[in-house]
Amino acid sequence: MLLKKLPLLWRVALLTGATVGVALGLVGAVADWTLSRKLVQETDLQMASDARELALALRKTGPLSGGGLPENLENEESSVWEIDHGGTVLYRAPFLQAQDRFTRDGFRCVSSRNRTFRVLVKTQDGYRLTLGRDMRELNAILQKAEIAYLLSFPLALAVAIWGGWFLSGYALRPVQAIAAAAEKIGPHALQGRVEIPTEDPDLARLAQILNAMWERLERAFAQEARLTADASHELRTPLTILRNELEEALAKSRSRQDPGEEVFLSLLEQVRRLTTITENLLFLSYADSGQLQLRFQPLDWSGMVEEVAEDARILAGPRGLAVATSIIPNQRVDGDGELLLRLLWNLVDNAVKYSTAGGSVWITLLEDGPWLALSVANTGPTIEAEDQNAIFQRFYRARSVRGTQAAGSGLGLSLCREIVLAHGGEIRYDSPAEHWNRFTVWLQKRPPDAPDRQPSRKSGDAASSPCPMAV
Incomplete structure (x- = not known):
């Protein structure tokens, strides 16, 4: 209707x-x-x-x-x-x-x-x-x-409609005020509350219910972030010790030509994987709680993409992959260099990891108005339509890679999304052709005459120590 x-x-x-x-x-x-x-x-x-x-x-x-x-x-x-x-x-x-x-x-x-x-x-x-x-x-x-009545009827009707619009708007002002206050409350600002109106008991009850709901959400978010951060911190120390011990044992095993070297290598690889997952969870907990601190500075985005592309060629060599690039030079962005480098590595590593043997990886950097569009594409099984809306969720792995040796922890794309959002950009997936996957990141390019930015906290106001990166 x-x-x-x-x-x-x-x-x-x-x-x-x-x-x-x-x-x-x-x-x-x-x-x-x-x-x-x-x-x-x-x-x-x-x-x-x-x-x-x-x-x-x-x-x-x-x-x-x-x-x-x-x-x-x-x-x-x-x-x-x-x-x-x-x-x-x-x-x-x-x-x-x-x-x-x-x-x-x-x-x-x-x-x-x-x-x-x-x-x-x-x-x-x-x-x-x-x-x-x-x-x-x-x-x-x-x-x-009758004529006088018929002539006055449209005017009376118009006045009635205007009066209804005005009175309903006046009556809904408290609701609109509650909605405006509610819009300011988000994952990184759950401490906000709506003012409880005193003139209307029904609206007061609505405001009280909303405030109680946000209070429960704030406690739940804080508990989740605290649990993830605490668990990550607690796991880092024993994992670090275990990794150091394994590396030392591996070094001794190699010096003695011990046949148990392969066991040590396998254990060390798993420990490194657990360490990466732990660091990733800690990063995401900082992002969720609004404590992710970004150190903005002018960056040579074109140069960073070129360097990662060169490293990608080294990674792609054993699998017979062809890495092609099309990168416009001298393009700069404002951002956190460590986080953006991690973004590049995650995208390129995924492209190499999930490409079919003997396939191709295509890395491009183009201008798109005030934005710079970075695309990383690879040949391989395309992501199914029902998976495309969920690939940026944590611990989610597409059906096409589940059970394969290349399957990761399901956190890489979540980290990419958080990094891009923290820089005010956007990341999307599409399939430009059959058997091709492409991830595109848009970041706002830095004007040539723009002043240097001071370090700022993009994703929250609470102070925190720099989040350690695990590349």
């Missing part, structure tokens, strides 16, 4: 207008009927009075003769149609036809000569008097009243 698509203010205004319109229509119909009835009643009273005066005049003048009506019996308001005395018609108006006979006393409406008349038949003092009155004047009054 079209009405449901309109904003609430307009829905209330239109419903108010419709209600008032129906009410005005009913009032107009009742008013028209009442006015018509009142005018007819006044006409009937006047005609009854004229009939009494006519009867009194007939008593004074006596029976009529000659078929005419004396001037003293003429009346400006009501015309005498017929005078009958004892069955003898003493007078009959010339315009009446033979079939125009009125024998029953009372009032009635009669149409004659394309006009409507109000007719009174009254028997008094032996005379049956028939009087008629033209209804044109009465109908003209009714018509003027």
